[in-house]
Amino acid sequence: LELKPPVDPRDYVVHDENDEVFLHRHLDHYVFRLRTGVKVLKSILVVNNEEYDASVVYETGFEKVFEHNVPVEKPGKAITYYFRLEAPGEEFSYGFNGVGERVQPIQVYTGDIKGFDKPAWYMGAVYYHIFVDSFYNADRSNDPPVKVPDTAPRSHGYLGGDLKGVTEKLDHVVSLGAEAIYLTPIFPAGSYHRYDVKDYLGVDPYLGSIEDFEELVRKAEEKGIKIVLDITLHHMGVCHQFFRDALTRREKSDYWDWFIFLEKPSQDFLSQAVKLIEECNYQGLRNLIFRAGYRRPFYEAFYTVWAMPRINHENPETLKYFIHVAESWIGRGVRGFRIDVAHGVMDTWMQAFYRAVKKNSKDVVIIGEVCDHPFLYRDYMDSYMNYWLRYILLGTLVKGDLSPREMVAKIGEILASHPVYQATMLYNLLGSHDTPRIIELVKKDKTLLKLLINLLNILPGSLAIYYGDEVGLEGGNDPDNRRLMKWDRREWDEEVLTTYLEAVETRRKHTAVRYGFTRTWLCNDKVLVVERWLQGDKVTGLFNLTGEEADVSDCVGKLFREASSNNHVEMKSLRGHDFVIIAHNR
Ligand code: ARE
Numbered sequence: 001l002e003l004k005p006p007v008d009p010r011d012y013v014v015h016d017e018n019d020e021v022f023l024h025r026h027l028d029h030y031v032f033r034l035r036t037g038v039k040v041l042k043s044i045l046v047v048n049n050e051e052y053d054a055s056v057v058y059e060t061g062f063e064k065v066f067e068h069n070v071p072v073e074k075p076g077k078a079i080t081y082y083f084r085l086e087a088p089g090e091e092f093s094y095g096f097n098g099v100g101e102r103v104q105p106i107q108v109y110t111g112d113i114k115g116f117d118k119p120a121w122y123m124g125a126v127y128y129h130i131f132v133d134s135f136y137n138a139d140r141s142n143d144p145p146v147k148v149p150d151t152a153p154r155s156h157g158y159l160g161g162d163l164k165g166v167t168e169k170l171d172h173v174v175s176l177g178a179e180a181i182y183l184t185p186i187f188p189a190g191s192y193h194r195y196d197v198k199d200y201l202g203v204d205p206y207l208g209s210i211e212d213f214e215e216l217v218r219k220a221e222e223k224g225i226k227i228v229l230d231i232t233l234h235h236m237g238v239c240h241q242f243f244r245d246a247l248t249r250r251e252k253s254d255y256w257d258w259f260i261f262l263e264k265p266s267q268d269f270l271s272q273a274v275k276l277i278e279e280c281n282y283q284g285l286r287n288l289i290f291r292a293g294y295r296r297p298f299y300e301a302f303y304t305v306w307a308m309p310r311i312n313h314e315n316p317e318t319l320k321y322f323i324h325v326a327e328s329w330i331g332r333g334v335r336g337f338r339i340d341v342a343h344g345v346m347d348t349w350m351q352a353f354y355r356a357v358k359k360n361s362k363d364v365v366i367i368g369e370v371c372d373h374p375f376l377y378r379d380y381m382d383s384y385m386n387y388w389l390r391y392i393l394l395g396t397l398v399k400g401d402l403s404p405r406e407m408v409a410k411i412g413e414i415l416a417s418h419p420v421y422q423a424t425m426l427y428n429l430l431g432s433h434d435t436p437r438i439i440e441l442v443k444k445d446k447t448l449l450k451l452l453i454n455l456l457n458i459l460p461g462s463l464a465i466y467y468g469d470e471v472g473l474e475g476g477n478d479p480d481n482r483r484l485m486k487w488d489r490r491e492w493d494e495e496v497l498t499t500y501l502e503a504v505e506t507r508r509k510h511t512a513v514r515y516g517f518t519r520t521w522l523c524n525d526k527v528l529v530v531e532r533w534l535q536g537d538k539v540t541g542l543f544n545l546t547g548e549e550a551d552v553s554d555c556v557g558k559l560f561r562e563a564s565s566n567n568h569v570e571m572k573s574l575r576g577h578d579f580v581i582i583a584h585n586r
């Protein structure tokens with residue numbers, strides 16, 4: 001679809017002071033944004049008679065978004081403001097009554113502006129993501145009776161990793177500079193990945209005990225590391241007693257309305273199924289289903305996965321129950337949740353869950369698993385797994401189906417679609433337990449890998465490290481992306497490890513990288529320039545998006561040219577897929 005830019009620049013000017021994307025607080029600044037057609041060349045924000053310039057955070061051939069940052073101490077209690085806009089051959093303003101030569105200013109009380117005056121711990125935090133079964137088996141006594149061999153490619157099944165294993169290896173996590181661990185599910189379940197939960201309030205005995213978990217939380221907390229749990233709110237495991245009860249007692253069950261049954265199987269089938277579910281005998285269940293000729297479950301499920309009956313979110317009891325579950329884990333010291341299949345949970349339910357949890361525990365982070373275009377979710381999650389950004393980066397740098405220009409526009413779109421504070425909370429990742437490992441995707445091209453790690457690191461958001469990626473662990477599609485962690489240092493890829501350590505160090509040293517404002521643009525059609533700044537701290541990254549040498553002599557941004565003039569950038573060119581990070585002041 002080719003959108004034609006508006007002919008008259010006055011036809012397309014958007015701002016809404018009640019929408020946080022357009023007006024919010026980020027630490028010691030208010031952020032004002034204005035969306036216009038491309039013909040608007042300049043926006044000047046006039047706040048209480050003082051003027052503020054803008055940077056353009058997003059631009060396509062159709063529209064752009066201007067962002068103005070105003071120090072909070074400036075406006076006082078009330079803000080009156082309007083925008084003065086310049087287009088070729090004309091000047092006009094935008095205010096309370098729309099566009100015109102002279103407009104009425106917009107008025108807001110600063111107390112009404114939403115946002116953050118102090119950083120939350122999950123702004124720009126470094127996460128270490130552990131697939132528990134594959135991490136470290138510290139306790140052979142709790143091993144599952146049947147394990148799969150630790151060979152590559154990995155198959156589905158247990159390797160025997162456990163919670164003690166995570167506790168024992170905390171120093172590894174600390175050494176990476178991570179501040180939070182995201183654990184894949186730990187509740188009792190029917191499979192090694194544990195997304196088919198049997199009991200949301202317990203710990204899988206193959207992983208250890210509740211005490212092991214509490215010890216992990218305690219020791220982690222001592223080392224400055226927070227624990228984020230994975231919770232499946234979209235479906236349960238087929239072996240959950242609520243499901244069995246619904247299946248057995250049907251309409252008489254308190255849990256009948258917790259699921260969505262599509263048809264009624266024969267009595268004979270049901271009684272056999274219930275017995276197998278009692279034993280949680282997946283093999284037997286599979287055979288029974290196969291013999292009965294079913295192609296898909298007779299209840300709604302996660303896709304057509306028998307083991308995962310979908311929860312009926314229209315039933316408010318389910319909401320009450322899961323708020324209780326979340327609160328009981330928060331009581332055990334958990335500092336956040338990653339919501340499995342959040343994009344599949346009814347949005348009003350998700351929002352009510354989010355609000356209830358945040359009401360009592362403001363510093364607990366809610367990270368949704370959402371796929372594809374995620375911008376709609378910002379009102380009921382703090383953060384989401386930023387597969388969208390991953391798609392953009394890999395689309396340009398690995399698959400080649402996005403041009404550098406498209407990359408910059410799409411990154412700008414992310415920036416323009418979130419309040420600045422929320423952009424710093426996004427869970428940015430190069431891979432997970434659901435994707436092939438990044439080292440495989442770049443075909444072991446270390447130059448490209450380093451560029452990707454550093455680019456992800458300098459863009460706003462959290463940095464997630466999927467266990468093993470930091471030492472060059474390999475693996476293709478699920479389940480091969482869940483191989484046993486390498487603990488023999490001689491097997492580590494030190495070059496990759498150093499890259500991660502340096503990236504995290506950059507983030508630690510520069511508040512601009514962790515919390516700062518952002519501007520991205522494309523230089524000479526080849527080089528992505530990422531500028532980050534906060535207070536006096538400024539950092540620029542130059543990334544050659546092509547495989548060929550690129551001239552960068554004029555690529556340090558307009559915004560930073562002044563700052564860098566006394567810190568002269570000698571660099572004239574970057575080799576293919578090479579990058580440089582320039583600190584302007586330290
Ligand atoms: C297993 C096999 C798969 C097989 C599947 C179905 O490994 O190869 O296709 O069974 O039989 C968990 C396990 C998986 C397991 C699955 C089902 O970890 O190993 O798969 O259960 O038993 C979509 C969803 C997204 C989901 C991914 C996997 O939208 O929510 O698929 N991610 C979460 C977890 C998973 C977990 C589950 C959900 C289930 O992170 O680990 O799986 O609780 C595009 C689409 C996305 C799609 C994505 C696939 O991006 O837009 O919608 O995600 O591809 O990665």
Ligand code: CA
Nearest residue numbers: 139143160162
């Ligand atoms: Ca074990």
